[in-house]
Amino acid sequence: MKAKVLLDTNVVLDAMTGQGAGSLAQKIIELAGGDAFSGCLTANSITDIYYLVSRTSSAARAQEILPYLFSLFSVLSVHDSDCYKALDLAWDDFEDALLCVCAEREEVDILITSDQQLLVQQSEVRILSPGDFLKIFDVKSM
Numbered sequence: 001m002k003a004k005v006l007l008d009t010n011v012v013l014d015a016m017t018g019q020g021a022g023s024l025a026q027k028i029i030e031l032a033g034g035d036a037f038s039g040c041l042t043a044n045s046i047t048d049i050y051y052l053v054s055r056t057s058s059a060a061r062a063q064e065i066l067p068y069l070f071s072l073f074s075v076l077s078v079h080d081s082d083c084y085k086a087l088d089l090a091w092d093d094f095e096d097a098l099l100c101v102c103a104e105r106e107e108v109d110i111l112i113t114s115d116q117q118l119l120v121q122q123s124e125v126r127i128l129s130p131g132d133f134l135k136i137f138d139v140k141s142m
Contacts, residue, residue: 005037006076006103008113009045011130013052016065020114024130028112031137032072037110039073042102044095046075076106093117100125 007028015025032039041049046066053062078098082105086097096118103111103125111127113119119127 002035003037003109004040004107005032005110005112005133006040006042006099006106006108006125007045007073008099008111008115008118009041009048010114011112012041012045012049012069014114014130016053024134025114027134028130029072031134036137040076040106040108041069041073042076042099043078044098076102078102079105091121096121100127 010020011025011028014020015029018026031037046069049069050062050066053065082098082101085101086094089097089101091097093115096115099111099113099118100121100123102108104123108125110133111118111123111125112130112133113127114130119129121127
């Protein structure tokens with residue numbers, strides 16, 4: 001059975017912009033397109049990606065990107081109970097807490113993030129950087 005992998009918003013944005021862990025993030029997107037794992041994004045990541053792309057590029061560009069992402073990734077819902085559980089975690093970053101709560105509820109195997117603060121959080125879900133995730137597939141850094 002393929003691993004269920006959740007990408008943090010920052011990984012998708014890095015792949016699209018080439019910034020941060022851009023080349024590593026692009027490799028992850030390529031692997032998702034090659035059916036190497038079962039990839040997913042949260043619904044709130046989708047809205048964040050749309051908003052940020054429409055602000056930095058255009059709404060038309062954001063509308064082009066979303067169908068592409070939908071072809072590669074399933075979209076995980078965010079329930080009101082997830083919001084309460086994330087709030088109860090009392091982490092400094094609510095978005096990170098919500099991402100982990102959704103990942104746990106959906107039985108995600110791996111969460112990929114470039115967020116250094118999230119990488120050190122305790123979670124039932126394995127949290128990896130893009131580079132560490134690619135080591136699983138023996139993909140060399142560019």
